[in-house]
Amino acid sequence: MGELHIPEIEMPSHASAILKGRPDLAFPCPALAGGTLDVTNPEARKFTAGLIEEFAPLFSGPEFHIATDEYARQAEQEKCPELVKYAKEHGFGSTADVFVDYINEMNKVVRALRASAR
Structure with missing residues (x-):
């Protein structure tokens, strides 16, 4: 068997x-500028979910x-x-929980695609 390659889209950092x-x-704030998606932006979530939905089925x-x-430290x-x-405003215990929420949301997108591919 050959080498296993796992496709990847880097996000949120x-x-x-x-x-x-x-x-x-x-992110508009300087502390998270330079390559981090604004996970508080509904459009960023919609766009990255769309990327997953478009690219994951190709593999x-x-x-x-x-x-x-990987994402910024606390x-x-x-x-x-x-x-x-x-x-x-969204009742998260910390700012890190916002990133975890985003990760969980994108994970659901991947899992739904994998489930429908079976």
Whole structure:
């Protein structure tokens, strides 16, 4: 058996390729600028879910990686007033929970596609 390659879309951090085409989906605060999707932006969530829905079916392997293993540390997150406000308004215990919520949402998109492919 040959090498296993797992397709991946980097998000919410290291998303500079996405943000090059859609700079409006980046965090507006300087602490999270430079390649991080604004996970508080409904349009960013809709767009990245659409990317997954478009690209994941092109691959027949059992996995599709959304690379959500990296995002800004808590101290940097708390320097972003938009993120702090969003977390409070949506009842999250911390700003990190907003990222976890985004990751869970994108995970559901991947799992739904994989379930329908079976």
